[in-house]
Amino acid sequence: MNGAKQIIKKELTRVFTDKKLVISLFILPAVLIIGIYYFMGQMQTAMVNEIEKHVSTIDIQNVPEDFKETLASLKFDAHIQYLEPDEDLTAVKKDILNGTTDLLVVFEEDFLNKVSTYETGGVIPEVKTYYNNSEDYSNAARNNFVDTVLSAYQQKLLKERFEDIDQLTVFRVDVDPESSVIVDDKKAKGKIFGILLPYLITLMLFQGAMSLGIDAITGEKERGTMASMLLTPLNRREIVVGKLISVSILAGLSAAVYAVSMVFAMPVMVSGFGSDSLEGLSLKFSAVQVAELLVILAVMVYLYVAIVALASVLAKTVKEASAFVSPILIIVLVAGMATMFSGNEEKSLGMFAIPVYGNAISIQNILTGELTPVQFTATVGGTLLLAVILTVLITKAFNSEKVMFNA
Amino acid sequence: MIEIKNLTKVYKLTKKQMAEQKTKRNIKKAADNISLSAKKGEIYGLLGPNGAGKTTVLRCVATLLNPTTGEITVCGCDTVKEPKKVRESISFLTNEIKLDPQFSPKYMFNFFGRLHGMDDKTIDERRELLFNYFGIQDFRDKKINELSTGMKQKASIAVSLVHDPEVVIFDEPTNGLDIVTARSVTDYLKLLKEEGKAVIVSTHIMSEAEKLCDRIGIIINGRKVMDGTLSEILKETGTEDLEDAFFELYKEYSKEEA
Structure with a gap:
């Protein structure tokens, strides 16, 4: 060889x-x-940072009276504009499509009254969001708003209705999740x-x-x-x-x-x-x-x-x-x-x-x-x-x- | 030394090749029943136009192709049955076979020496001898792709002779060379002849064949139409020089084919 x-x-x-x-x-x-x-x-880090830094522009219609309190207590950072109840939304939706506005939140008319007069079997009032899920900023603004602001506001309203909200929790799953994984x-x-x-x-x-x-x-x-x-x-x-x-x-x-x-x-x-x-x-x-x-x-x-x-x-x-x-x-x-x-x-x-x-x-x-x-x-x-x-x-x-x- | 008996080589043509060569037959006889022999201390010249079958005959002798029918022996060894022994005793030079352009003539010489199983000392001696003769020493360490055509050819010749073979087969060795380099090649072939080697060259240059070859075989359309010494060929055809003799034969035999 x-x-x-x-x-x-x-x-x-x-x-x-x-x-x-x-x-x-x-x-x-x-x-x-x-x-x-x-x-x-580098690109990925830059992108994540940039989205985090961006201050969202949010329009809210029919805002309930006590909602602004919740916003203030959360120190939620966003340019918020409150719309009149009868304002036409087409222009705002167009802005969302163009990316100049990130999120539109519409509370049902007479929202607080509907919440407080709710009786079993009645209609549950709605908060509707409009956003563009192909835009990173809009997506982030919506998720952020729902996860922090709306859920906090919901907790607040629940507390008003039941006083002790723990009564709503019948049992918990995995209080300490890490110890569950074998x-x-x-x-x-x-x-x-x-x-x-x-x-x-x-x-x-x-x-x-x-x-x-x-x-x-x-x-x-x-x-x-x-x-x-x-x-x-x-x-x-x-x-x-x-x-x-x-x-x-x-x-x-x-x-x-x-x-x-x-x-x-x-x-x-x-x-x-x-x-x-x-x-x-x-x-x-x-x-x-x-x-x-x-x-x-x-x-x-x-x-x-x-x-x-x-x-x-x-x-x-x-x-x-x-x-x-x-x-x-x-x-x-x-x-x-x-x-x-x-x-x-x-x-x-x-x-x-x-x-x-x-x-x-x-x-x-x-x-x-x-x-x-x-x-x-x-x-x-x-x-x-x-x-x-x-x-x-x-x-x-x-x-x-x-x-x-x-x- | 080289004995070719009734060599016929048939190529099968693909459809594309058939179209290129404007033929309806799917086979081509590149060599048709050729017999010839070249002896020790003799230069045998194969003379013929391009595409006559010279290279095919030489490739068969060099074991690169197997004859379709007929047999070839080199130094008593059959090219089909004992190709390894044949390759040990031949040098084969043709312009389609090249040295690796990435390497220097010296590296290639040593590489092929070792592939022939030679020891380093013998390789060094052979290299000094051949490189000095062909004037390769000046560019022996340059990469082959940086060399001129003449330098490349000299290097190829030297490398092909590394193992001091008994039989030397050169296919158009002076093709593309200037007259000075061409002369040194033909002079070396004469030297090899004097050393008692059997040499076969193919050429389409009449003057070269006249001066160099002891015997000449003329090949037209795959057939050997005549062979002998120069004077025998001239006498047979009744002509003055090889060129006239060749055209006499060409007129006669290429007509037959048509």
Whole structure:
């Protein structure tokens, strides 16, 4: 296998001595991910802050006499305009649509009287709000007004009617909610990660395999450099192995760069939402779990590289190779995504042996600490089997003059 | 050294290729029952117009293509049954096969030396010898995509000869080269001949074939229509020079095809 070793060495040298390639494969993704996450975090924080800072403009019609007291005691900050009972509301509604007014509140005519003269079975008076739920300011103004002002006012009126409002509460549920939750902390955290991680891993590994594999095989065919290798006494199988291993190493490295930069970028993004949101995202693994994860990732890289390599060797041009690989990328992504939506039901062993899908559910189970050794073997075995079959096909293609020389 | 017996190579054409070549048959005979041999210490020239089948014949010899029928042996080894042994003993140069543009001539030379299983000391010796002869030392560390056409060709020739092969197959080796570089290439081919190698070159340049080749095979439309020494060919066709001889044969045989 000296030939394969030489080819791996050459492929790695080719990438690492080319500044542009190093930047586009390893540096740019890291910078981009951290940059995008930082930007997204900043934007989100800015947006939340801005909505909070905004002073709502609210119009109120038929305001009850004691309502202003409630408003004053709550120190509710808003530009409030009181409308006459007979005022036409069309103009105000138009303002809400335009965004110049955030909220219109209409109390029923003779509101207080209707509340105080209420008898069982009678009509319950209404407070009607008008707002634009596609506008952030209007939405926030409405929620704020209903949650703080109206509910406080309602409590006040209830107190007037019943004096002791506790009589209205027959029993309570969960006085201390935190003590009610019984959960395996590790598993819960794993679940948060498990939803997204298999999908991201699939995407990153396949992306790397795609750009590198197509260039290393179709690119070499197109440039005419592959034939010079076919003229050496090397076994074709050795050339295939050399190519697959070198692309796997590079794709793995590229994915690792992505993963590491995401780990660094995550706190940057989440910082905007307060510190608790980060707590759900820290995970601890045992050595066995790490080893299992690495083995699964390794066979996944091998499989993806083999898929890309087969498409690349059959394609005549780099353009054609991209056209071949793109639909495969979508299939692989859908299989990776399937884990996001699958329920909690037990998966049969056969499911774990399905390449791509099985890998995704295995990673999910590693994160929640549920992967059994049998399932692990099934997923590695299934993936490896397909990858080896593909490797045999690639070697066959390398031996075919029709494929290699278009003859 | 090289023995081609009744070589026929048939390509299957796709519908697109059929349309391009304006033919209704879905097969193309690129080589039609060709037999020839090239011996040690001899330069054999394949002469023919573009598309006559020269490259196909040479690719079959170099094990890149398998004959549809017929057989080829190189140094006693069959190209289909023992391709690895054949590849160990040949150098094959054609303008569609290129060196990786990202690397320097020196890196490529060492890389192919190692793929041929040579040790570093032998590689260094061969490199000094060939790089000095072709004047590659000045640009041996430059990337190949920064080199001129002539420099690239020199580098390709040197790399293809890294393992000191017994048989040298060059497909249009002087194509696109200026006369100075072209001369150094043909001079080196003569040197190889003196060293006792078997050399096959293909060309469509008559003067080159006249001066360089010990024997010449003329290929038209996939068929070898004549071969022999220059004087034999001139005598047979009753002409003064190779160009006239070639056109005599071309008139005769291309008509047949039509």
